[in-house]
Amino acid sequence: MSQNTQIILRERPGIQGTVNPSLESGTFALQKSPIPTEKDVPDGSVLIKVRYVSIDPAMRGWLNDTRSYLPPAKIGDVFRCAALGEIVHSKSPSFTVGDPIAASTGWQQYAILPAKLVEAAPAKKGAELIDYLGVFGSSGLTAYFGLFEVAKAKQGDVVVVTGAAGSVGSIVVQLAKIKGCTVIATAGSDDKVKWLKEELGADDAFSYRSPTFFQDLRNCIVRKHKFAHCVFDNVGGAQLDLLLGCLRKHARIALCGAISDYNGVTNGLKNYLALIGQSATIQGFIVFDYADKYDAARTDFAKWLGEGKLKRNFYTREGLENAPQALIDLFSGVNKGKMVVKVA
Incomplete structure (x- = not known):
């Protein structure tokens, strides 16, 4: 049998x-x-x-x-x-x-x-x-609602996406560009950085394996783009802690995941007081919370796929x-x- x-x-x-x-x-x-x-x-x-x-x-x-x-x-x-x-x-x-x-x-x-x-x-x-x-599954829906409902990204915002070469992050980068945002991305290799910039349209991207990663990322956000309006975080840990010090007034952080901490001990955030100083918000979310809106999101995705705006x-x-x-x-x-x- x-x-x-x-x-x-x-x-x-x-x-x-x-x-x-x-x-x-x-x-x-x-x-x-x-x-x-x-x-x-x-x-x-x-x-x-x-x-x-x-x-x-x-x-x-x-x-x-x-x-x-x-x-x-x-x-x-x-x-x-x-x-x-x-x-x-x-x-x-x-x-x-x-x-x-x-x-x-x-x-x-x-x-x-x-x-x-x-x-x-x-x-x-x-x-x-x-x-x-x-895009029609949990990855795309998580990207869609995390960026638009939780981070409330709008045209002209500076958006930072961590873990940007993954299933969710790569869609977030593209959605933010479709919305008219400036996108700063992080990933785990120079090849992924190149892909994010040349194929997906990120304005700036950095590999966390670079010895100057944290300095370069902070300089880009703070000096070049004058702080961030939104953060879509898939990584947690040290990256999120750095980004807490790079927020504009009333910034919004969508806490999607913390892949850097899943196999180890979470050491906690040191820069969380920046949330107070900038009147910023950090919100965790689960895609199931938006189940009644899935059809609307999929309609948008189908339109953007048909127009060639999504890879x-x-x-x-x-x-x-x-x-x-x-x-x-x-x-x-x-x-x-x-x-x-x-x-x-």
Whole structure:
């Protein structure tokens, strides 16, 4: 009988620990189960063949047994993830066989889900199915609402984007330019800096691996651009602490992530008093808070894709068994744009 390959959580690495990608002895384990058939699908549910799974920084937080916006991943369960696929069997009037969909299937080749937890992924002009893990998915929606609803970026603003070469940051850079903002970006290599400036339109960009990174970034924001109106932060740590001293009056910081702190001890912010002095705000947010506005954002994205104003880049690993290593690669910064694993 054909087998359904699944990757389950074997053990937690601990808040300060790193993920071990070995499927024999590491954080995750490989298991096989029979591929579900039509008779296994309950009424109101669908069977999905998974094509792509998403690799996201938030996954590191799900490994910890701590309170967050989603419950921790459970030991022994298929590891949670966003995914794209197609309907193989349907016992719901909402879907027919062959429909492209987006859902949280977990790291597996086949998944049965209630139809109410599955989203149609219809074709859009200038887009592909994989874009539902990019601009039409959580990455694009996080960028959109973080920049426009939380940071409240407007034409003429100076916007700083940290982790700007990642799946969210690369979209933020482009949205800010579409809005008519000046964009200063940070990334993890000279190659990414070049990509951000030459391909995505950032006005200035800096690699945090440069020995003069903090001095160069501060000089650019403070001296060249006379401080920042908005910060879209994906990195946290020392970068965020520096930026607290580079704010204009009434500046807005959208706190999206803190990838620099996910595998270590958070030392805290030293320059937080700048928020008082500049009457500035710092706000964390979760994209699910804006679920009732997703359609409006996707309409804008479809328009900008059709007009050629948005570029997207996917870093793709082949094979579901490589998903744990892809998570490691994400934190080492090998990707430009969205990290995905092609399942089949």
